[in-house]
Amino acid sequence: MRIDIITVLPELLESPFEASILKRAIQKGLVEVHLHNLREYGMGNYKQVDDYQFGGGAGMVLMIEPIDKCISSLKTERKYDEVIYLTPDGETLNQAITNELSLKGNLILLCGHYKGVDQRVRESLVTREISIGDYVLSGGELAAAVLSDAIIRLLPGVLNDETSALTDTFQDNLLAPPVYTRPSNYKGMEVPKILTSGNTPKIEQWREEEALKRTQSRRPDLL
Numbered sequence: 001m002r003i004d005i006i007t008v009l010p011e012l013l014e015s016p017f018e019a020s021i022l023k024r025a026i027q028k029g030l031v032e033v034h035l036h037n038l039r040e041y042g043m044g045n046y047k048q049v050d051d052y053q054f055g056g057g058a059g060m061v062l063m064i065e066p067i068d069k070c071i072s073s074l075k076t077e078r079k080y081d082e083v084i085y086l087t088p089d090g091e092t093l094n095q096a097i098t099n100e101l102s103l104k105g106n107l108i109l110l111c112g113h114y115k116g117v118d119q120r121v122r123e124s125l126v127t128r129e130i131s132i133g134d135y136v137l138s139g140g141e142l143a144a145a146v147l148s149d150a151i152i153r154l155l156p157g158v159l160n161d162e163t164s165a166l167t168d169t170f171q172d173n174l175l176a177p178p179v180y181t182r183p184s185n186y187k188g189m190e191v192p193k194i195l196t197s198g199n200t201p202k203i204e205q206w207r208e209e210e211a212l213k214r215t216q217s218r219r220p221d222l223l
């Protein structure tokens, strides 16, 4: 997979890909992530990327031309499965969407800023619009990092047994059960006896029950 991220703030997106699981996925060659500074496609001597909105009103709007130039230049190199615009008025991200996107080949992620992008970008260049939840961020960058992380960890070979995605919360529409590690007694707080019993089928059964209980009490909407 290859992810190309278009942004006016590439520095905000560097560190998420330079640590831990995402870094290792890139090093292993399982995914390529490329950051593109929209300003390099900006207009005129000042490399302008945004302008006042027609009709008046506060807030700048990202112009279509730099975005079109950047996307067109990427598209001359390879085909893309989706051009995703990160925006709070997009479709709300969930595990089903993440699973679906993890099966794609090449993705462009376009980060919005200020009042967003010219509507014509959304109508002519973007194939999908995604939000990461009902709250507003300063820009699409952190949302692009969240989306990339959620996708990349699902790619074959990225996770090992210990970090397996199969037991994730949401992967079966249930929250994950409680987990414990040593010591088995900490200041009188005991680990459930079943977990130290060595009885694997019983442990599995307990985990399923706990997952169900936790989902019922915290997220009944998932059931």
Ligand code: 6GU
Pocket (backbone or CB within 6 Å): 085, 086, 087, 088, 112, 130, 131, 132, 133, 134, 135, 136, 137, 138, 139, 140, 143, 144
């Ligand atoms: Cl994708 N962008 C911004 N700016 N805010 C958000 C968001 C995206 N998703 C939730 N809030």
